Amino acid sequence: MKPHELNHLQSVSSPSLSPDAQRCVVSVTRPDFDADAYVGQLWELAVPGGDARRLTRGFRDTVPQHSPDGTSIGFLRAEPGGKPQLMIVDSRGGEPHRLTDQKMGVGAFTWSPDSSKIAFTSRVPDHGRYGTVDGVGPGLEDPRLITTFKYRMNGLGYTRDKRAQIFVLAVPDLDAEPFVAPAGRATEAAAKAAGADSDPQSHQDAAKGFPTARQLTAADADHNEPVFSRDGQRILFTSALHPDADATLYTNIYSMAVDGSDVVQLTNRGAGTRVGCNRPVESLDGNWLFFLGSDLSEDGLDFLARNTALYVAPANSPDEARAITDAETVDLGEVGDIVPRGADSVLVFNRTRGRGTLLEVSAEGSVTTLVDGELIVTGAAAARDIVVAAYTDPTTMGEVAVVSGGALSALTDLSSNLRAQTTVVTSVEETFTASDGYGVHGWVLEPEGEGPHPVLLNVHGGPFAQYGWGYFDEAQVYVDAGYAVVMCNPRGAAGYGQEHGRVIKAAMGTVDLLDVLGFLEGALEKYPALDRERLGVMGGSYGGYLTAWTISQDHRFTAAVVERGYLDPPSFVGSSDIGWFFSDAYTGSDPEQVRAQNPFAHVDKVETPTFVVHSEEDLRCPLEQAQRYYTALKLRGVPTELLVFPGETHELSRTGSPWHRRQRFDHILRWWATYLPTAQNQPS
Numbered sequence: 233m234k235p236h237e238l239n240h241l242q243s244v245s246s247p248s249l250s251p252d253a254q255r256c257v258v259s260v261t262r263p264d265f266d267a268d269a270y271v272g273q274l275w276e277l278a279v280p281g282g283d284a285r286r287l288t289r290g291f292r293d294t295v296p297q298h299s300p301d302g303t304s305i306g307f308l309r310a311e312p313g314g315k316p317q318l319m320i321v322d323s324r325g326g327e328p329h330r331l332t333d334q335k336m337g338v339g340a341f342t343w344s345p346d347s348s349k350i351a352f353t354s355r356v357p358d359h360g361r362y363g364t365v366d367g368v369g370p371g372l373e374d375p376r377l378i379t380t381f382k383y384r385m386n387g388l389g390y391t392r393d394k395r396a397q398i399f400v401l402a403v404p405d406l407d408a409e410p411f412v413a414p415a416g417r418a419t420e421a422a423a424k425a426a427g428a429d430s431d432p433q434s435h436q437d438a439a440k441g442f443p444t445a446r447q448l449t450a451a452d453a454d455h456n457e458p459v460f461s462r463d464g465q466r467i468l469f470t471s472a473l474h475p476d477a478d479a480t481l482y483t484n485i486y487s488m489a490v491d492g493s494d495v496v497q498l499t500n501r502g503a504g505t506r507v508g509c510n511r512p513v514e515s516l517d518g519n520w521l522f523f524l525g526s527d528l529s530e531d532g533l534d535f536l537a538r539n540t541a542l543y544v545a546p547a548n549s550p551d552e553a554r555a556i557t558d559a560e561t562v563d564l565g566e567v568g569d570i571v572p573r574g575a576d577s578v579l580v581f582n583r584t585r586g587r588g589t590l591l592e593v594s595a596e597g598s599v600t601t602l603v604d605g606e607l608i609v610t611g612a613a614a615a616r617d618i619v620v621a622a623y624t625d626p627t628t629m630g631e632v633a634v635v636s637g638g639a640l641s642a643l644t645d646l647s648s649n650l651r652a653q654t655t656v657v658t659s660v661e662e663t664f665t666a667s668d669g670y671g672v673h674g675w676v677l678e679p680e681g682e683g684p685h686p687v688l689l690n691v692h693g694g695p696f697a698q699y700g701w702g703y704f705d706e707a708q709v710y711v712d713a714g715y716a717v718v719m720c721n722p723r724g725a726a727g728y729g730q731e732h733g734r735v736i737k738a739a740m741g742t743v744d745l746l747d748v749l750g751f752l753e754g755a756l757e758k759y760p761a762l763d764r765e766r767l768g769v770m771g772g773s774y775g776g777y778l779t780a781w782t783i784s785q786d787h788r789f790t791a792a793v794v795e796r797g798y799l800d801p802p803s804f805v806g807s808s809d810i811g812w813f814f815s816d817a818y819t820g821s822d823p824e825q826v827r828a829q830n831p832f833a834h835v836d837k838v839e840t841p842t843f844v845v846h847s848e849e850d851l852r853c854p855l856e857q858a859q860r861y862y863t864a865l866k867l868r869g870v871p872t873e874l875l876v877f878p879g880e881t882h883e884l885s886r887t888g889s890p891w892h893r894r895q896r897f898d899h900i901l902r903w904w905a906t907y908l909p910t911a912q913n914q915p916s
Contacts, residue, residue, distance in 0.1 A: 233650075233654040233655065233656070233705060233708040233709050233712055234654070234709065234712060234713075235709060235893075235894045235897035235898050235901070236265075236894060237653060237654050238263050238265075238705070238890060238893055238894055238897075239262055239263050239264060239265055239890065240262070240647075240649055240650040240653055240654060241262055241263060241629045241650065241703075241705060242260055242261070242262045242629055242630065242646045242647065242649075242650070243260070243261050243262065243629050243630045244258050244259070244260055244610075244611075244622050244629075244630035244631065244632055244644070244646060245258050245259040245260075245261075245294060245295060245296070245611065245622065246258075246295075246569065246610065246611025246612065246613070246622055247611060247612070247613045247620045247621070247622055247632055248296045248297050248298045248305070248613055249279070249298065249613040249614065249615040249618065249620060250298050250302050250323065250615065251298065251300065251301070251302040251615055252302060252615070252616070253279060253615040253616040253617075253618040254278070254279055255276055255277070255278065255279060255323070256276070256277045256278075256279050256613065256620050256632065256643065257274055257275070257276050257277070257287060257296040257298065257305055258274070258275055258277070258296065258622065258632055258644075259272050259273065259274050259275075259293055259294040259295065259296055259307070260272050260273065260274075260275055260630075260646060261292065261294065263890035263893065264890060265890050265891060265894070267291075267312065268889050268890055268891050269291075269292070269312065269889070269890070270292060270887075270890070271291055271292055272292055272293060272294065273286055273287070273288045273289055273290060273293045274286075274287040274288040274293050274296050274305070274307055274321075275287060275644075277632060277643045277644065278643075279618060279620065279634060279643070280618070280634050280641065280643075281634070281641065281643060284643070284644065287305070287321070287325060288307070288309075288321065288328060290309045290310075290311075290319075290328070291309070291310060291311050291312055292309065292310040292316075293307050293308070293309050293319075294307065294308050294309075294310075294316070295307060295308050295341075297341070297342075297343060298323065299320075299323075299343050299347040299403075300343055300344075300345055300346070300347050301346075301347040302323060303322070303323055303347065303406075304320045304321065304322060304323055304347070304403070304406065305320065305321050305322075305323050306318065306319070306320050306341060306343065306350060307319050307320075307321070307328075308338055308341075309328065309330070310337070314337075315334065315335075315336060315337025315338075316337045316338055317330055317331070317332045317333065317334065317337065317338055318330070318331040318332040318338045318341055318350065318352055319331065320350075320403065320406065321406075322406050326406075329404065329406060330442065331350070331401060331403075331404075331442060331443055331445075332352070332354070332401075332442060332445060333440055333442050334354040334399075334445075335357060335362070335363075335364070336354060336355040336356070336357060336362065336394060337354065337355075338352050338353070338354050339352065339353040339354060339355070339396060339456070340352065340353050340456065340457055340458065341353070341458075342458055342459045342460060343460070344460045344464050344490075345460055345462060345463070345464045346464055347403065348402060348403055349400055349401065349402055349403060349460075349490070350400070350401055350403055351398060351399065351400045351448075351458040351459075351460065351467055352398070352399055352400075352401075352445075352458070353396045353397065353398055353399070353455065353456060353457075353458060354396070354397065354399060355394040355395065355396050355397075356394065356395060356396075356397050356447070357393065357394045358393040358394065360373060360374055361373050361374075361393050361394070362393075362394060376390065376393070380392070380478045381478050381479060381812045381813075382478055384809045384851050385809050385851065386809050386850065386851040386852040386881050386882045386883075387851075387881045387882070387883060389849075389851070391454070392452065395451075395452060395453060395454055395455075396454040396455055396456055397447055397448070397449045397450060397455055398447075398448045398449045398455045398458050398467065398469055398492075399445040399446060399447050399448060400445070400446055400448055400467075400490060401443045401444065401445040401446065402443055402444075403443075404443050411441030412441075413440070413441065446492075447492075448467070448488065448490075448491070448492030449469075449471075449488075449492060451471070451473055453471050453472055453473050453477065454471060454472075455469050455470075455471045456469060456470050456471065456510075457469055457470045457510060457511060457512065459512060459513055459514075460490075461487070461514055461518070461547075462514045462515075462516070462517075462518035463518060464490070465489070465490065466487050466488060466489055466490065467487070467488055467489075467490060468485060468486070468487050468498075468512040468513075468514070468521075469485070469486055469488070469512070470483050470484065470485055470486070470509060470510050470511075470512065471483060471484065471486055472484065473486065473495075473497070474497075474500070476532070479532075479533075480506065480528070480531070480532030480533060481508060481528055481532055481533055481535050481813065482500060482506040482507060482508040482509070482528050482532045483508055483509055483510060484497050484498070484499045484500050484509055485497075485498045485499045485509045485510075485512045485521075485523055485550070486498060498512075498521070498550035499523070499525075499550060499553060501550075501551055502551070504530060505527055505528075505529060505530055506527075506528045506529065506530060506531070506532035507525040507526065507527055507528065507543070508525060508526045508528050508535075508538075509523050509524070509525045509543075510523065510524050510525070510568065511523055511524045511568060511569060511570050513570050513572055513578070514547055514572075515547075515572060515575065515576045515577070515578070515595065516572050516573075516574065516575050516576075517575040517576055518547060519546065519547055519576060519595075520544055520545070520546065520547055520576055520595045521544065521545045521546070521547045521550055521553070522542065522543065522544050522570050522572075522578050522595075523542075523543050523553075523570070524540050524541070524542060524543070524564055524565070524568060524570065524580075525540065525541055525543045525555070526538040526539070526540050526541070526559075526565065527541075527559065533813055533817070534817070535813075535817065536696070536733070536734055536737055536817045536818065537696045537724070537726070537730050537732075537733025537734040537737075538559070538730065539559045539560065539562065539563035539564075539565065539726075539729075539730050539733075540559075540563055540564045540565030540568065541555040541556075541557045541558070541559040541562065541564065542555065542556055542557045542564055542570070542578070542580055542593055543555050543556065544556050544595050544597075556593060556595075556596075556597035557580075557591075557593060557597075557599065559730065560729050560730050560731070561584075561729060562582050562584075562591075562599075563582060563583050563584070563726060563727065564580045564581060564582055564583075565583070565726075566581065566583040566588065566726070567581035567583075567588065567609070567610060567611065568581075569581060569611065569612075571612050571613060571614055572614070573592060573614040573619070574592075574594070576594055576595040576596075577592055577593060577594040577595065578592070578593055579591065579592055579602070579612050579614060579619070580592075580593055581609055581610075581612075583608075583698060583700070583726060583727050584727050584728075585673060585721075585727050585728065586661075586673070586675075586698055586699060586700035586701050586721065586727060587604065587605065587606065587607065587608065587700065587701055587727075588607065588608030588609045588610065588623070588700065588701075588702070589601055589603060589604045589609065590602045590603035590604075590609040590612055590619075590621055590635065601638070602619060602621075602635050602638065603621055603623070603635055603638065603640065604638070605701075606625060606626065606661075606701045607623045607624065607625040607701050607702070608623060608624050608625070608700050608701055608702040609621050609622070609623045610622045610623060610624060610630065612635075618634065619634070619635040620632060620633065620634055620635065620643070621633055621635050621640065623640070624701075624702035624703050625701055625702065625703065626656075626658050626659055626701060626702075626703060627647065627651060627656050627658070627703065628646065628647035628650070628651075628703055629646070629647055629650065629703045630646060630647070631643075631644045631645070631646055631647065632644045647703070654708070654712070655680075655708075655712050656703075656708060657677050657678070657679070657707075657708065657711045657712070658677075659675040659676070659677050659701075659704075659707065660675060660676050660677070660678075661673075661674075661675055662674060662675065662676055662751075662754065662755065662758070664720075664750055664751045664753070664754020664755065664758075665750060665754065666743070666746040666747045666749075666750030666751075667746050667749075667750055668743065668746055670723065670743065670746070670747065670750075672720050672721070672722060672747045672748075672750055672751045672754075673720060673721055673728070674699065674718070674719055674720025674721060674751050675699065675707075675717075675718075675719055675720070676716065676717070676718055676755050676759060677707050677711045677716065677717040678711070678716050678759065678761060678762075679711045679712070679713075679714050679715060679716060679910075679912075681714075681911075682761060683716075683760075683761030683762065683763065684761060684762065684763035684766075685714060685715060685716040685761055685762055685763055685910070686714070686715055686716070686763050686766035686767070686768065686790075686904075686908040686910060687715065687716045687717075687718055687752070687755070687756070687762050687763060687764075687766065687767050687768065688710050688715045688716070688717050688718070688768045688769070688770060688904070688908075689718050689719075689748060689752050689767065689768065689769045689770070689789075690706065690707065690710075690717060690718065690719040690770055690771060690775070691719075691722075691748055691769070691770070691771030691774075691775035691778045691779055691782075692719070692721070692725070692771065692774070692775050693771070693772050693773030693774045693775050693776075693796075694724070694725065694726065694773070694774045695722075695724035695725060695733075695736065695740075695744065695774040695778075695818075696724065696725065696726045696733050697725065697726055697774075698721045698725050698726045698727040699719045699720065699721055700727075706885070707719065709897050709901075710901075710904075712912070713901055713904070713910060713912050713913040714910030714911055714912035714913055715768075715904065715908070715910065715913075716755075716759070716761070716762050718751065718752055718755045718762075720747065720748060720751040722743075722744040722745075722746075722747030722748050722751070722778075723735045723736055723743045723744050723747050724736040724740070724744045724774075736818070737817070737818065737820075738818070738819060738820035738825060738829075739829070740777070740778075740781075740818055740819055740829045741777075741778065741781040741785070741829050741831075742829075744778060745778065745781065745782060745785065745786075748778065748782070749782075749786065752767075766790055766908050767788055767789045767790055768789060768790060768791050768792065768793070768904060768907070768908050769782055769783065769789045769792050769793075770792060770793035770794075770795070770900075771793075771794075771795065771797075772795035772796045772797070772845075772885060773795075773796050773797065773798060773852070773853060773882065774798060775795070775797075776794045776795050776796055776797025776798065776799065776853070777797050777798040777799060777831060779792055779793070779794050779797070780792075780794050780797055780799055780831035780835075780838075780842075780861065781829075781831045781834070783838050783839075783840040783842065784831055784834040784835065784837045784838050785834075785837070787839055787840065789840050790840070790841075790907050790908055791840060791841045791842070791843070791903065791904070791906075791907035791908060792840050792841070792842045792843070793842070793843045793845065793900055793903060794842055794843070794844050794845070794858075794861065795844075795845040795846070795885070796845070796846055796847065796850055796852070796853045796858075796882055796884070797831075797844075797846075797853060797857055797858065797861065798853050798857065799831050799832050799853075799857040799858070799860070799861045800830060800831070800832035800833075800857055800860060800861070801815040801818075801819045801826050801829070801830050802815075802826065802830070803832075803856060803857070803860070804853070804854075804857065807854040807856055807857075808851065808852060808853065808854055809851045809852060810852065831861070832860065832861060832864065835861065835864045835865065835868070836868060838865060838868070838870055839870065840870070841870065841871035841872065841907055842865055842870060842871075842872050843872070843873050843875070843899075843900070843903040844858050844861060844862045844865075844872060844873065844874045844875070845858075845874075845875045845877075845896065845899070845900070846858035846859075846874070846875070846876055846877070847876070847877045847879075847880035847881055847882065847884045847888075848876055848877065848878050848879065848880065849879060849880060849881045850880070850881055850882045850884075851881065851882070852881075852882035853882060855876065858874060858876070859874070862874040873903070875896075875899050877892050877895075877896070879892075880892055884896065901913055902915075902916070
């Protein structure tokens with residue numbers, strides 16, 4: 233794939249099945265260079281197989297959900313430059329009906345069991361901020377007084393002045409007379425009828441024909457993941473309302489009446505281990521409460537390489553919650569969703585050795601693998617005896633299939649154009665041995681031709697993340713440009729058990745460095761077409777860290793790319809949105825110990841030409857990390873460049889604007905053409 237072919241990458245959402253299991257709806261989105269945005273619509277697929285049709289024609293329509301009675305489909309629609317708003321459409325098709333006009337858009341939403349109500353989340357800005365007062369722009373707002381650790385988040389900015397709250401609205405009759413905005417005398421009459429004491433937001437909604445959305449929560453905390461209880465009488469949600477929420481990482485599950493009263497904490501009510509809880513859902517029979525959780529230890533802070541487990545409790549006795557999957561060997565955190573299936577079972581998504589498997593787990597703890605193989609399942613839905621799944625594999629960004637007998641029967645072929653218009657190279661799975669004898673798992677991709685091919689060693693972020701079997705645009709772009717791509721999951725990565733991930737605690741740049749170099753050496757030994765004299769190394773976030781650390785310790789590489797890197801642990805504390813806890817967990821707090829793991833403290837040893845790439849609005853690894861590293865290299869005479877993207881966050885390479893993603897690839901290929909030219913990638 234070439235950078236200008238990014239618009240062929242069609243991604244598919246988690247599917248939604250109609251209650252009769254005859255129809256499946258998904259959203260299909262792609263980068264669009266003309267709009268410089270992500271566009272997409274809803275598609276309806278016949279089950280178990282048959283025609284597909286475009287159901288909506290919005291600019292960006294996403295996250296479809298069938299109503300429980302099957303008559304309607306809820307989804308989010310964003311207009312160009314706008315925030316996503318809640319919509320519903322007749323499941324047979326027709327004109328969508330807009331339900332909300334939330335200033336900061338709608339987040340998650342959920343149907344009530346009787347299909348009469350929808351609960352949703354929306355960020356509510358403090359008065360005077362984010363355009364709530366005409367003429368007061370961002371630069372003229374009042375100052376912010378900060379007294380907490382948690383006050384910013386990458387991709388979101390400041391958080392305490394726009395908390396996520398839960399709302400509920402009554403679903404209108406789609407067959408009712410369409411709303412007609414009042415005009416002239418009717419406008420005056422409507423204003424008088426509303427009265428001076430009416431809620432301004434409700435009045436505005438009514439004036440635009442939207443049903444009244446009633447705010448149920450108001451605490452100074454984010455309220456997320458609302459879901460109705462099976463009897464429709466209560467709403468479950470996640471939040472951090474406990475007194476020490478600012479100094480800990482765990483969240484709880486709460487329950488409240490549908491009018492917002494009687495809020496009850498359901499989890500972490502006793503002393504001892506604190507569990508980070510999310511994704512609450514009741515079983516279809518209403519007898520069991522399922523949720524995902526990670527053991528964060530008694531102090532609520534030990535997040536490092538903690539696998540996510542499935543917990544269950546009797547719905548009427550949440551204190552009896554217990555983990556029913558093995559947190560050492562099963563990790564449900566990557567997709568992080570729960571899909572009710574049988575009366576007392578759910579579907580969950582496990583990441584393991586680069587795969588994403590689909591499991592069914594009963595309340596008693598029995599586990600059945602429904603889908604496994606060289607792919608990553610990214611979503612699923614169930615109705616009656618039918619299960620459909622969304623997935624990615626080495627040759628597709630996303631497809632939807634019916635699951636039967638451990639096999640997938642495809643309903644879509646969304647990547648046919650990708651395969652027809654671009655070169656898709658299949659990755660080869662390998663395990664090579666590090667110098668201390670540890671087996672390192674990963675993949676090698678070779679370009680066409682005899683070679684010798686220059687080699688790019690790619691290092692993933694996290695570090696508790698993984699390379700896997702899904703289509704990876706990064707590798708495809710580089711291999712198309714004539715580079716062999718080598719990538720692995722070193723110690724510290726996810727998918728190989730908690731011990732594999734936790735071994736680099738206070739030891740970053742030790743065994744993880746042995747692993748990536750050992751995997752590289754194994755690939756060079758096995759693949760004769762790989763050129764061991766022309767090597768590049770690159771990575772982002774933690775991958776940026778390990779790249780910077782590698783070139784301070786090993787001088788075999790011709791050039792390097794350090795992207796959005798964690799480059800100086802001491803300055804990371806206080807500048808990053810997670811710095812107040814992340815650095816101590818990974819590099820420790822002893823100054824000499826930190827220095828022994830700190831790329832910036834060893835920058836004087838770097839000789840490798842290094843391209844530093846960063847985004848202006850990156851709050852995870854702030855821009856100062858890149859600026860200081862680039863300046864230090866330049867002062868020492870190391871060939872270096874700094875590329876800074878305006879308006880982008882830590883997620884540039886995955887969700888940045890289409891043009892910025894294309895320009896990023898163009899600049900990286902230009903850098904490699906300078907230091908590692910190929911027949912396909914020559915200096916301009």
